[in-house]
Amino acid sequence: MPPSADGASGARIAIIILMVLARALGDPAPYNNKNFHEPPSGHVSNVKNVEYRFAHSIYNVSIPENSVGKTIAVQPSYEDRLGITITPELDVKYRIISGDKERLFKADERIVGDFAFLAIRTRTGNVILNREKIDEYRLDIRASISRRDSKSKIIVETDTLVVVKVLDTNDLSPLFYPTEYSISVPEDTPLHKSIIKVTAEDADLGINGEIYYSFLEGTDYFAVHPTSGLITLTRPLKFTDRSVHELVVVAADRGSSNSNRLSQASKAKVHIKVKQKFNLSIFIDIPWKGFYRE
Helix, strand or coil: CCCCHHHHHHHHHHHHHHHHHHHHCCCCCCCCECCECCCCCCCCCCCCCCCCCCCCCEEEEEEECCCCCCCECECCCCCCCCEEECCCCEEEEEEEEECCCCCCEEEEEEEECCEEEEEEEECCCCCCCCCCCCCEEEEEEEEEEEECCCCCCCCEEEEEEEEEEEECCCCCCCEECCCEEEEEEECCCCCCCEEEECCEECCCCHHHHCEEEEECCCCCCEEECCCCCEEEECCCCCCCCCCEEEEEEEEEECCCCCCCCCCCCEEEEEEEEEECCCCCCCCCCCCCCCCCCC
């Protein structure tokens, strides 16, 4: 008795169910049927079906300025890992296609399991990162995916943007401009009056750029404000005791340790001349002789 239509339909459903179960268990092609065509052996069938791409269009990494060669930029802990998930039969090569005119960086790949990590590192050479010159680089990265066991052409290419933030290091010392100051003040200048202000600048960021002022040698006549550089009078001046005061102001940033703070500091000379006060209320006693007419 020939099989009914319902029986044929039921057999076809059973074959489909068996194929789904086999695929779930890891067998790529357990059954062959004229209604279900499988690709030839060795063909990477899922390359076009699965999206091999970066999870994000933009990634952020950071690296200290003045880093030596082969220093790897670090991702923030809150960001997804940088790279592409692949299958074992594929290989990935990363390269920088734009954003690095000076050729400071190199894109390396490191495959761990099913993930091809992208590492941005500094190249070996004489050119170094200088945050005060450029504090951010925007690198366009291209991933080329190909078959690992053959010499076939690239199968898939995908791009992403990696923003490299150059971190500040305390590589600069404060600088005075000018380096010498001169002023004349009367000897009757009142106490705590502002005399002169010195100024230094540091291009570093944060505490590395915060400047503290002090005198190289102590003085009883003047004080300098530690953060503003304003010099004030703390003791009465007297021309006959001292007509000129020579001061040296030191500017050091907070990022320096106590041991090397003075060696990284900048110095400025301050010349303060005391102007003598003249007492004009001097009366000359001259005998008066009147004139009279005889």
